[in-house]
Amino acid sequence: MSAAPQKAKAGAEKIKVIVDAVVPLNDLVTRFEFKRRDGGAFPTFSGGAHTVVEMQDGDITRLNPYSLMSDPSDTSKYCISVRRDDEGRGGSLFMHRNVKVGDEMTLTYPVNLFSLDLRAKKHVFLAGGIGITPFKAMIAQLERLNGNWELHYACRSEALATYAADLTEHYPNNVHIYYDDQKQAIDLDGLLAGQPLGTHIYICGPAGMINWVHNTAEAAGWPSDNVHSEEFLAPQPGKPFQVRLCKSDKVIEVGEHESLLEAIERAGVEAPFLCRGGACGQCETDVVEFDGEFIHRDHWLEPEDHESGKKIMPCVSRFIGKSLVLDR
Amino acid sequence: MTIQFNNETFRDDYSFKNSDRAIARFPFPFHEDSYMYSVNMEQHRGGPEGSVYEMRFDVDEHYVSEMQDRAIVLDQDPLRCQSLPHMTLAGWDLLELIMVSKSEDYPDLFELHRDGNTWRWINKPMGIDDTFTFMDESTLPYGPMEYITRQAQGDFAVLDQRDDMLWMDAGMVTTQADWSLDFDIGMNFFEWHAPVPKAHEMGIFKRALKFLLNVQQGAPARRLNWTMTVNPLLDTSPENYHKWGVQKTELTPENIGSKQHLRVELQTFFRLPRSNALVFPIRCYLIAFQDIVRTPKWGRRLHRVIRDLPEELATYKGFIDNRPMMLDYLGQFDDGLPTSPGVWPDKDTEPALHK
Numbered sequence: 216m217s218a219a220p221q222k223a224k225a226g227a228e229k230i231k232v233i234v235d236a237v238v239p240l241n242d243l244v245t246r247f248e249f250k251r252r253d254g255g256a257f258p259t260f261s262g263g264a265h266t267v268v269e270m271q272d273g274d275i276t277r278l279n280p281y282s283l284m285s286d287p288s289d290t291s292k293y294c295i296s297v298r299r300d301d302e303g304r305g306g307s308l309f310m311h312r313n314v315k316v317g318d319e320m321t322l323t324y325p326v327n328l329f330s331l332d333l334r335a336k337k338h339v340f341l342a343g344g345i346g347i348t349p350f351k352a353m354i355a356q357l358e359r360l361n362g363n364w365e366l367h368y369a370c371r372s373e374a375l376a377t378y379a380a381d382l383t384e385h386y387p388n389n390v391h392i393y394y395d396d397q398k399q400a401i402d403l404d405g406l407l408a409g410q411p412l413g414t415h416i417y418i419c420g421p422a423g424m425i426n427w428v429h430n431t432a433e434a435a436g437w438p439s440d441n442v443h444s445e446e447f448l449a450p451q452p453g454k455p456f457q458v459r460l461c462k463s464d465k466v467i468e469v470g471e472h473e474s475l476l477e478a479i480e481r482a483g484v485e486a487p488f489l490c491r492g493g494a495c496g497q498c499e500t501d502v503v504e505f506d507g508e509f510i511h512r513d514h515w516l517e518p519e520d521h522e523s524g525k526k527i528m529p530c531v532s533r534f535i536g537k538s539l540v541l542d543r
Numbered sequence: 544m545t546i547q548f549n550n551e552t553f554r555d556d557y558s559f560k561n562s563d564r565a566i567a568r569f570p571f572p573f574h575e576d577s578y579m580y581s582v583n584m585e586q587h588r589g590g591p592e593g594s595v596y597e598m599r600f601d602v603d604e605h606y607v608s609e610m611q612d613r614a615i616v617l618d619q620d621p622l623r624c625q626s627l628p629h630m631t632l633a634g635w636d637l638l639e640l641i642m643v644s645k646s647e648d649y650p651d652l653f654e655l656h657r658d659g660n661t662w663r664w665i666n667k668p669m670g671i672d673d674t675f676t677f678m679d680e681s682t683l684p685y686g687p688m689e690y691i692t693r694q695a696q697g698d699f700a701v702l703d704q705r706d707d708m709l710w711m712d713a714g715m716v717t718t719q720a721d722w723s724l725d726f727d728i729g730m731n732f733f734e735w736h737a738p739v740p741k742a743h744e745m746g747i748f749k750r751a752l753k754f755l756l757n758v759q760q761g762a763p764a765r766r767l768n769w770t771m772t773v774n775p776l777l778d779t780s781p782e783n784y785h786k787w788g789v790q791k792t793e794l795t796p797e798n799i800g801s802k803q804h805l806r807v808e809l810q811t812f813f814r815l816p817r818s819n820a821l822v823f824p825i826r827c828y829l830i831a832f833q834d835i836v837r838t839p840k841w842g843r844r845l846h847r848v849i850r851d852l853p854e855e856l857a858t859y860k861g862f863i864d865n866r867p868m869m870l871d872y873l874g875q876f877d878d879g880l881p882t883s884p885g886v887w888p889d890k891d892t893e894p895a896l897h898k
């Protein structure tokens with residue numbers, strides 16, 4: 216329409232940062248604090264937002280999303296807390312083993328796929344393990360707005376209860392901790408039954424916990440719009456496969472430990488993305504033809520899209536079979 | 544840059560006029576000799592120097608008079624500005640966005656001094672110098688959205704985002720092309736677009752919604768829309784249709800050049816940081832037919848677009864009855880010569896009218 220139509224860039228805007236602090240919290244979780252390299256202020260964000268951290272691991276560029284967990288109104292720094300995943304593809308291991316104070320890194324602008332419903336009369340947070348991180352920012356935001364909230368946080372043990380002591384100390388009346396090794400569990404039926412009208416529930420944790428809360432709330436008659444969840448999927452390793460990208464006229468190999476999206480990027484083909492975790496829909500790609508079977512793992516496409524064989528989310532989904540041609 | 548602000552009206556005696564500079568920078572919306580809907584989004588990251596695309600919020604010679612017109616509309620109908628209770632945070636986001644953008648983009652006209660949450664805002668064209676506490680509504684004469692949009696040209700729809708949908712939950716709407724905030728408040732994206740013909744079948748709104756849900760912080764977007772208005776009226780609202788609708792019948796072959804205006808909306812989209820809401824400023828630019836045709840390319844092209852526009856669109860845009868008269872007028876400025884691609888006037892290369 217106007218003078219110079221600019222092509223949309225892949226991913227969100229980027230911010231160049233320097234690692235300002237590395238704070239081990241327990242055996243598994245370490246907090247990383249970032250300052251801007253230009254000394255300026257970070258953009259304010261909304262609780263529940265994440266940033267994608269770019270890691271230069273030798274020849275490999277890793278892009279992992281992490282929830283921003285600092286106080287959103289503190290524009291002097293951004294913080295993330297990373298749980299070490301010894302079985303994963305290496306992003307969290309790289310953060311734990313290689314990232315040191317003073318390192319230069321790149322983050323994306325905040326993207327929120329898990330925001331508060333500001334109409335809620337009350338916010339109930341259900342966290343499992345490292346799923347506590349988005350709630351740290353949401354709580355800071357709600358405290359500023361005099362919001363009504365409570366947190367139910369399930370952890371494996373006291374030793375691995377990231378931020379539990381800190382939260383309990385600051386908000387003794389709002390925070391409830393449950394330790395698996397002490398056989399404590401959230402009484403979900405009782406919790407749901409006692410909520411006033413206009414309550415919204417937010418879940419961040421393992422898939423099993425998310426499904427449990429959704430199913431229990433639905434059975435108890437909760438409107439689905441009042442139950443919110445976020446689960447970042449990490450791409451899973453799988454058998455290597457070959458893909459033809461017809462627009463860019465390239466044939467690429469997707470390795471065992473990389474995602475289809477990463478393989479596309481490695482081939483120098485620009486592909487849109489935001490969350491890299493199967494949730495935002497940005498990387499949705501049309502399938503031109505295929506002979507084989509898809510392993511769909513995203514939360515974005517509808518079941519009928521999955522069955523149609525016409526769409527794939529290359530950030531988390533894979534393929535097994537003879538041939539796959541994508542419109543990219 | 545210094546702007547000479549016009550003293551003009553958008554009602555009664557209609558003393559509104561565009562200077563030569565305003566005509567030259569008018570956002571002509573047609574990039575080719577025909578028009579059909581499209582999502583036509585691009586990033587809103589500046590544009591050619593002096594163009595309406597250059598700044599985040601364009602301030603032009605009509606600023607002060609437009610704000611006076613808005614105050615009159617609000618005085619007569621306070622429901623033109625509404626904000627549902629959960630949208631106050633988005634109002635603060637918008638206040639910050641506009642104050643920061645204007646003070647950075649027009650430092651000679653606007654100043655923002657921040658000391659923690661104590662903010663001092665100086666708006667020189669409107670003679671405002673207020674000190675207030677950010678996020679404390681009691682320190683402003685209006686709610687944050689109303690306060691800042693009484694000082695910013697264009698309408699503002701502030702859309703809440705939840706459940707993969709956008710909701711018209713707040714806005715300041717006094718310069719609209721025949722839609723009503725009071726009617727649309729609380730509606731979702733598909734509901735408030737329901738009256739638009741053809742576009743639903745074309746899948747336009749599904750694609751547009753998908754795009755808008757993914758507008759991210761730091762990456763605003765923009766597009767143009769257009770319609771036709773008889774007399775330079777900013778307030779063509781359904782609420783006041785009884786006042787302005789009848790004016791469409793007052794068009795004559797003698798007065799059409801000065802009375803008939805092309806109305807172009809520069810629509811921009813910004814993700815708001817604290818609320819995760821989306822603000823949708825809709826900035827209205829008016830230009831008389833007689834001023835458009837001074838640019839030969841625009842005269843030729845406007846004639847062809849209006850001539851070939853599908854009937855449903857001419858009906859929806861409200862000028863089907865006047866279309867024959869418009870074509871008689873515009874036809875004088877179309878000699879059939881080809882036009883160059885794109886919206887820009889191309890004054891140096893476009894041939895003069897051969898008629």
